[in-house]
Amino acid sequence: MNRIVPFFLFGLLFLNCINKTKTETKPNILFIAVDDLRNELGVYGSMVKSPNMDALANKGSLFTNHYVQVPTCGASRHALLTGYRPWKPVHLSNRALEKELSDKREDSIPETFIHRFKQEGYHTVGIGKISHSADGLVYGYEEEPSQKRELPQSWSELVFNPGKWKTGWNAFFAYADGENRQSLKKQVKPYEMGNVSDEGYPDGLTTQLAILKLRELKNQGKPFFMGVGFFKPHLPFNAPKQYWDLYERDSIQLSENPNIPENINQSSLHSSGEFNQYALGEEKASLEQSVSEAYARKLKHAYYASISYIDAQIGKITKELDALGLAENTIIVIWGDHGWHLGDQRVWGKHTLFESALKSTLIINSPFEKHLGKRIENVVETVDIYPTLAALSGIKINHKIDGESLTPYMESNQRLPSKAAYSYFKQGISMRTERYRLTKYFRKEEPTLELYDYANDPFETENIASEKSDVLNDMLPLLDKGDTGLYNSN
Numbered sequence: 001m002n003r004i005v006p007f008f009l010f011g012l013l014f015l016n017c018i019n020k021t022k023t024e025t026k027p028n029i030l031f032i033a034v035d036d037l038r039n040e041l042g043v044y045g046s047m048v049k050s051p052n053m054d055a056l057a058n059k060g061s062l063f064t065n066h067y068v069q070v071p072t073c074g075a076s077r078h079a080l081l082t083g084y085r086p087w088k089p090v091h092l093s094n095r096a097l098e099k100e101l102s103d104k105r106e107d108s109i110p111e112t113f114i115h116r117f118k119q120e121g122y123h124t125v126g127i128g129k130i131s132h133s134a135d136g137l138v139y140g141y142e143e144e145p146s147q148k149r150e151l152p153q154s155w156s157e158l159v160f161n162p163g164k165w166k167t168g169w170n171a172f173f174a175y176a177d178g179e180n181r182q183s184l185k186k187q188v189k190p191y192e193m194g195n196v197s198d199e200g201y202p203d204g205l206t207t208q209l210a211i212l213k214l215r216e217l218k219n220q221g222k223p224f225f226m227g228v229g230f231f232k233p234h235l236p237f238n239a240p241k242q243y244w245d246l247y248e249r250d251s252i253q254l255s256e257n258p259n260i261p262e263n264i265n266q267s268s269l270h271s272s273g274e275f276n277q278y279a280l281g282e283e284k285a286s287l288e289q290s291v292s293e294a295y296a297r298k299l300k301h302a303y304y305a306s307i308s309y310i311d312a313q314i315g316k317i318t319k320e321l322d323a324l325g326l327a328e329n330t331i332i333v334i335w336g337d338h339g340w341h342l343g344d345q346r347v348w349g350k351h352t353l354f355e356s357a358l359k360s361t362l363i364i365n366s367p368f369e370k371h372l373g374k375r376i377e378n379v380v381e382t383v384d385i386y387p388t389l390a391a392l393s394g395i396k397i398n399h400k401i402d403g404e405s406l407t408p409y410m411e412s413n414q415r416l417p418s419k420a421a422y423s424y425f426k427q428g429i430s431m432r433t434e435r436y437r438l439t440k441y442f443r444k445e446e447p448t449l450e451l452y453d454y455a456n457d458p459f460e461t462e463n464i465a466s467e468k469s470d471v472l473n474d475m476l477p478l479l480d481k482g483d484t485g486l487y488n489s490n
């Protein structure tokens with residue numbers, strides 16, 4: 001009997017060590033950024049065919065009311081990566097990360113949450129567009145790539161395969177024949193149905209590279225953070241023909257809010273300048289007149305095909321994650337860097353403070369049982385992603401940021417109170433609550449206040465600020481809490 005006790009105690013000690021090792025094992029992070037992806041997935045109720053992202057959302061945590069800080073690529077990513085709302089004009093620019101971080105030396109505050117993970121022993125790999133640059137390097141659209149990183153401290157490895165397009169920015173605006181928007185002097189259509197395989201466009205090459213890197217990382221013996229940045233559905237809406245073939249164009253619905261809202265100044269919108277750069281498009285978009293119904297359907301068809309193309313790439317990556325036995329300890333995030341007007345308010349593009357431009361996809365697929373199968377309708381914002389991933393990974397944040405962890409929403413089986421989400425652009429601050437959006441513009445053009453009631457007007461057809469002084473009195477102090485001094489900054 002005396003001999004059995006030490007063996008029994010040894011067994012308990014051994015099991016305790018195993019449990020402790022499991023507890024202390026850091027989860028891997030697979031962070032997937034999808035450019036211009038609004039809430040346009042099957043799981044959100046769209047007709048878009050997105051089975052792979054839908055599966056991740058249904059198994060994990062789907063956020064149905066996620067809002068970005070800034071409705072433009074580089075500035076939205078600056079908020080994501082730093083956890084800060086914009087507080088000076090450069091933070092509204094696509095060059096925010098380049099200007100703020102590319103020349104910055106390492107100090108006590110990590111440059112991004114990726115850097116913070118790297119400090120905690122993670123091997124960090126960047127593939128594609130995670131910061132603003134298409135390949136993470138600082139250079140102009142028509143310049144040769146430099147060796148200067150947009151995020152000098154964040155990546156253990158920064159890799160990209162531009163294929164026959166030769167540079168990241170050429171690949172970003174790629175057409176199937178190896179040309180790009182720059183080389184063709186913008187004499188291009190804003191869409192293309194390519195008779196090519198998935199690898200006939202750059203996002204297919206990014207997928208191949210991500211799969212190869214996962215195989216390397218499996219045997220590395222340390223947790224990893226892999227960022228994969230897909231280009232589509234950003235303009236041009238180019239995708240292989242097989243994804244166009246998923247849709248019957250006549251069944252594609254037109255925008256439910258195609259007209260300019262009542263009681264606003266048109267300076268709150270824009271004339272679709274980015275879209276109209278594609279000089280061979282059949283029609284130009286303007287605030288004066290909507291594009292034809294036939295052309296609107298063609299453009300939405302192209303946008304939907306581009307999403308389905310990316311969904312297939314994500315499916316290939318997650319299938320490999322499963323095959324390698326990595327899925328059980330990997331958190332997968334899918335994030336759209338902002339929304340996109342598909343003819344809504346007569347706009348084709350982002351760059352507004354309306355719902356279509358600010359609301360985007362957010363899925364957090366955590367392997368932990370308490371996070372499974374959650375559909376979270378609370379209002380959340382992009383700056384919340386930084387503290388959420390830190391909390392899920394047991395990593396402390398030693399400086400103040402603006403976001404709040406979303407883990408309480410992911411772990412609760414009851415509806416928790418929502419907070420407000422703040423967005424900034426066009427000399428304005430916009431605040432989204434569960435029922436309302438209040439936008440305040442710092443401009444001469446009247447009106448400078450816009451209020452939308454989603455309970456009665458879900459498509460933002462009428463600004464009711466002049467009729468709802470009681471609501472304004474309640475909301476303006478809360479909106480002022482989001483005033484970072486941005487429009488007072490020099």
